[in-house]
Amino acid sequence: MTTQRPGGHPHGPAENPGHAGHAGHAQTWLAGAGRPAAVPGAPVNVPLELSTTYVAGGALEYARYGNPAWTAFEEVVGGLEGGRALVLSSGMAAVAATLSLVPVGGRVVAPDRGYNGTCALLRALERDGRLSVDWVDVDDTPAMIRALPGAAMVWIESPVNPTLEVPDVAALVAAAQEVRRDGAGPLVVTDNTFATPLLRTPLQDGADIVVHSASKYLAGHSDVVLGVVITGEDRLAERLVEYRMLHGAIAGPAETWLALRGLRTLHLRVERSCANAADLADRLADHPVVGRVRYPGFGAILAIEVGSPERADAVCEAVTVWTHATSLGGVESLMERRRRHPSEPAGVPVDLIRLSVGIEDVRDLWDDLDAALQASLATGA
Numbered sequence: 268m269t270t271q272r273p274g275g276h277p278h279g280p281a282e283n284p285g286h287a288g289h290a291g292h293a294q295t296w297l298a299g300a301g302r303p304a305a306v307p308g309a310p311v312n313v314p315l316e317l318s319t320t321y322v323a324g325g326a327l328e329y330a331r332y333g334n335p336a337w338t339a340f341e342e343v344v345g346g347l348e349g350g351r352a353l354v355l356s357s358g359m360a361a362v363a364a365t366l367s368l369v370p371v372g373g374r375v376v377a378p379d380r381g382y383n384g385t386c387a388l389l390r391a392l393e394r395d396g397r398l399s400v401d402w403v404d405v406d407d408t409p410a411m412i413r414a415l416p417g418a419a420m421v422w423i424e425s426p427v428n429p430t431l432e433v434p435d436v437a438a439l440v441a442a443a444q445e446v447r448r449d450g451a452g453p454l455v456v457t458d459n460t461f462a463t464p465l466l467r468t469p470l471q472d473g474a475d476i477v478v479h480s481a482s483k484y485l486a487g488h489s490d491v492v493l494g495v496v497i498t499g500e501d502r503l504a505e506r507l508v509e510y511r512m513l514h515g516a517i518a519g520p521a522e523t524w525l526a527l528r529g530l531r532t533l534h535l536r537v538e539r540s541c542a543n544a545a546d547l548a549d550r551l552a553d554h555p556v557v558g559r560v561r562y563p564g565f566g567a568i569l570a571i572e573v574g575s576p577e578r579a580d581a582v583c584e585a586v587t588v589w590t591h592a593t594s595l596g597g598v599e600s601l602m603e604r605r606r607r608h609p610s611e612p613a614g615v616p617v618d619l620i621r622l623s624v625g626i627e628d629v630r631d632l633w634d635d636l637d638a639a640l641q642a643s644l645a646t647g648a
């Protein structure tokens with residue numbers, strides 16, 4: 268999709284912002300990219316255009332092919348990840364679009380645990396004979412590498428949802444490139460939802476494709492469902508553009524506009540959430556009710572294991588500052604026991620509570636969480 272805005276922000280890269288990464292610092296890029304040209308009388312925000320069609324002869328023709336909100340959002344995200352971004356209707360639409368690149372009958376190397384929607388889609392595609400899946404222990408990089416020859420794609424999340432391992436992207440990329448020397452090799456795909464492009468940029472480590480559930484940190488306010496795919500390779504981008512046009516899994520302009528507004532504060536939200544998460548990880552390490560704290564050392568998602576599913580459920584029910592709800596990456600802190608979902612991979616402990624740490628005052632988060640944990644002890648849950 269070509270940019271429809273005249274010019275672009277004067278402080279953005281002069282050409283091809285979606286390919287070249289961004290000039291300056293990420294915060295500055297987030298504040299300024301994807302805006303109309305700064306000319307007298309121009310709005311500072313891209314206008315929300317609710318029109319399905321455009322007068323013939325211009326850059327835009329029909330809203331399923333492109334609209335200004337997409338272009339602006341894609342410019343900002345593409346610049347952050349250092350590739351060409353395509354917005355889709357949800358994170359799962361981004362996952363499905365990416366898996367459409369696997370040739371019929373191709374093999375995907377996938378982690379034995381990870382976001383349950385991705386695992387379920389892979390299982391469904393395998394059931395339908397569309398592709399085959401090699402499920403490999405996500406914590407065993409050598410095993411993943413051994414599975415690469417002959418594979419069409421390797422899929423990783425970094426960190427993994429919800430068990431928070433951090434696969435070695437650089438090692439997998441190096442191994443995939445080695446396999447490619449002997450002919451066709453696997454595309455390396457990273458779901459970067461948990462890390463955000465502020466903490467990890469997998470394309471810079473050599474990954475071919477990055478996907479996000481933009482419903483999470485990128486949009487950041489738990490009010491839109493949206494996805495995005497980013498790649499540095501034109502041939503893949505063209506295939507994905509075609510997929511989006513023909514399968515119709517398009518993002519609404521209003522959702523995209525809201526997500527763009529959310530993106531403006533990504534760095535502030537991530538900074539604060541991460542600081543809160545690091546603080547809570549420290550405090551939880553000594554908590555008598557918590558058997559294990561999973562914290563990868565960065566990011567704002569933690570997981571704790573509390574001994575039994577009953578106790579985990581009791582903790583989730585008892586909190587009042589935190590909200591017992593699925594999803595993550597919003598300004599508000601959420602928690603849930605992941606195995607309450609029947610589709611959650613069996614490799615996820617039954618007593619694991621995933622904590623999505625928000626931007627509240629960490630003292631209030633701690634008091635609430637500690638009280639809920641202590642109460643679970645008192646009731647013998």
Ligand SMILES: Cc1ncc(COP(=O)(O)O)c(C=O)c1O
Nearest residue numbers: 357358359382428460480482493
């Ligand atoms: C890591 C990860 N990837 C993809 C998705 C799917 O995103 P969406 O809910 O926007 O379809 C999710 C949703 O929770 C997720 O956590």
